[in-house]
Amino acid sequence: MLDVYIVGDDMNQEISRSILNSHQPMNRQIIKIEDPYMKLDVYWIFFRAGGRDILLSKKNKHTFYELQLMLDGFICQTVEKENKIFTTTIEAGNFMIIPPNHYHQVTEASDSGTRFSVAFQIESQDTYILAAIEQIKKILVFPFPEAASSYIQLMREVFKKTSPWASKEVSNLLQCLLLQLFIAVLPDDVRGIQRDVKPDSAAGMMLEIQKYIEEHISEGISVSKVASHFGRSSRQLNRICNSQRGMPLNRIIGEEKLKYIKDLIGTSALSFTEIAELCGFSNEYALNRFFKYAEGYTLGQYRKLAMLS
Template sequence: MNSTQLDLVPYIRSASNAIRKPFLLGERTLLDYAILYVQEGTMRVTLTREKKVYTITSGQFCMLQPGDLHILEGTTDTISPYVHMDLFYNPHRERSFVTLPGQIQLAGQEELMQPRISELEGFQQVPPLFAPKNKTAFVETMLALIEAWDDGACGLHNRMKAHGAALQLIFQLLEPYVEEERAPNKSHSLLGWVTSYFALHISEPLRVADMAKRANLSVPRFNVVFRETFGVSPYHYFLTLRLKHAKELLRTSMLTMHEIADYCGFTDNHHFANTFKRTTGVTPGQYRAGMNESE
């Protein structure tokens, strides 16, 4: 899969809070990404090929990437929230799976394996023990994902909330490892939480007053700072992001127009269809049909 053709479309396979006595999981090779947070206790990860051993203690994070041959061990009683998911769209993703201990050679499954972060342009290598820029926000997003997902036994609305949180989790994970250097921007730092806010409230009405309060600014001052940071008003910024998410769902899911309109925060199908056509020049149905014809 060419890095220039990668679409960031998370696909959750398993997510839960693992509460375990000391344990040992035998060697396995991953097809997807495994992200875990050691909330309590101590764990050890052995990367067999690299002959490296990492000890993960309370409050630390670990990410295992596709192709990692590893052994996972709990050396004490542990509480460790975890998520198994694809980060990038793969048309064969529904055939993929979370590998089990003992599954080492995955011959014939190559088309199911996700790309590694090192294959992406503009990103540094993410170490197995990674450090999110905002630990509290990362934990909150991860736990929100797990609560909504409940290992897939939830309804459609909660699954959509879980995948929205997954997208934000990836952003928070990768943000510290972007290679491009950017000039300090005080306004951007002040509103650095905006993308997270939208991802977690995508289906809800936009309330500028709520965001201004969160930024400790008056509404007029918030609007000024927002425009300085993002170049547009809050309304137009969030509308653009809602439409971007709608396009992604039209491309990659079989959700109905009503479900997409509801998930992306439009008041109804009519509002969604009119806004989409006014912005893109085609209706949501025409956009989906065009994508299918191009495949």
């Protein structure tokens, strides 16, 4: 039997509704979830949909885990680990769980998007959950399973109704969501699933992936398009990329896209609007923001430097 408690001064449904729809954190209210596998304390839930300013965040450090899941658009997440700063792009369809006691900040974002985030503490002696936590500590981006967006949508639907069991429904859905995400980060060898890519063939597969990206970089290529071309899941391709290149697929695509942009700026007479369209950006402004974040120069500044050289 699942025990769910809502702790706080005000326990009515309006408080719970505000958790999903406002831009303010949950105050003095904790969702407690306990079952034989784990104990969860959920401190707040954010559902941010809108422009760039809504997606950005200030520099923070917590004593709990923080889920960042992108349903639409992208964010650039910085995380400090062992006195080093790691910057990762989380695109739509992907998520990251930031471990406790790590400074982090969303420093850049798309013009619009939808970011779902949850702050939680977890206690467990379950072998699989402990293995998932070890993966989370590596500060990696993972593709989320299709069911994840359905759980989030169901949570939002709950608060469109006046159900007296709304809080319990959200608690159950949230637990299912987190379990799905833990499974997504779990190494295959821990789950006892035989890898479908043999170690000696992973290098060859990586070459094929790299070649496909380079040949289609002008077509607004994405992780999902690469996965579809090779008939594999994003998770399988990320596993190959991490083992062979030490980075996930979305970062490899980002690096190749940056090289392509620099080449177009330096060697062609194309306008920045035309380059943005070729590279899959919504407009010149979005391209310029991406480029400046990566290189430290605006598009115009880089073109002048390229002409001088």
